[in-house]
Amino acid sequence: MTTSRDPRYAGYRFPAEVITTAVWLYFRFPLSLRMVEEMLAARGITVSHETVRQWALKFGRDIVDRLRRRAPRRGDRWHLDEVVLTIAGKKHYLWRAVDRDGFVLDVLVQSRRDAKAAKRLLRKLLKKQGLAPRVMVTDKLKSYAAAKRTIMPGVEHRQHKGLNNRAENSHQPTRRRERQMKCFKSARHVQRFLSIHDPIANLFHLRRDHRPAADYRKARTQAFQVWAAVAGAPLFA
Structure with missing residues (x-):
């Protein structure tokens, strides 16, 4: 050594x-x-x-x-999904975006699941990626459509649960880590951990x-x- x-x-x-x-x-x-x-x-x-x-x-x-x-420029098709996390007895939502190849673009922990929360995710993604996607794929949560109309009106939006398996599968490593840690301690703890975990996972994806x-x-x-x-x-x- x-x-x-x-x-x-x-x-x-x-x-x-x-x-x-x-x-x-x-x-x-x-x-x-x-x-x-x-x-x-x-x-x-x-x-x-x-x-x-x-x-x-x-x-x-x-x-x-x-x-x-x-990191290279990621794909122009974004898959967005959100999953519930229980932190200190309270519900939070982990919003995640991945590209067409399954590389994580960004994550955001929020206490809400409404259009305001979806807009915040889209703004963060646009700031980090530098340009809008060609296609945005989500489930049928109405918050995505409302946010897209305001933030990215020209982007094609496909809403279908079966099309969004790539984003849903991307939550699995977080679920495994959540069990290993016996739940996350705070929303800040989740955000801090995943902001390091996901780029490293991308490298070995x-x-x-x-x-x-x-x-x-x-x-x-x-x-x-x-x-x-x-x-x-x-x-x-």
């Missing part, structure tokens, strides 16, 4: 490879902080789960900022369907190379 000279890790007790691997494990897989602590311990690295949490917050955000700058094994492995190797470049150190074995 080598110690990276990346200045982001200067002054830390552990090498950059250990820190970036802990961050990758936590956001890439549905693991608790204590599970990551134990996996590191199995490799002879003694670190507390609280330290892993601090690494995840500090370095996860920096890694994701660098990933976003490298390597679809296997109708794809030769050699092509999949090549794409996976490229993803690891991008991770090492943005994180400043490769993963350790």
Whole structure:
């Protein structure tokens, strides 16, 4: 194991490879902080789960900022969906947008499910993506149509539950993480976690369907190379 000279890790007790691997494990897989602590311990690295949490917050955000700058332009068909989350005994709605290939465009946690909330999501998407989509696909929630008429009147809108499986399937990793964390602590906690989790998931979103094994492995190797470049150190074995 080598110690990276990346200045982001200067002054830390552990090498950059250990820190970036802990961050990758936590956001890439549905693991608790204590599970990551134990996996590191199995490799002879003694670190507390609280330290892993601090690494995840500090370095996860920096890694994701660098990933976003490298991310290619996403597809011009947006799939939007919302799912209910119970946070501290209260209902919240996790609004999510993905492109035609299943890459997450953005998420937004809100306490409402009305047109105002839908408008807020669309404005955030337009600001981040820089241009409107060719097609917007949603379920039959009327809030989407009302928001689209105001924010993106010229965009084609397809409303059909069966057409929106891509967005609905995109909620599954969040549901797994929700169970692992025994529910999220606050709306801010969900937003902060997913704002780091989803761009990392996009990097490793390597679809296997109708794809030769050699092509999949090549794409996976490229993803690891991008991770090492943005994180400043490769993963350790």
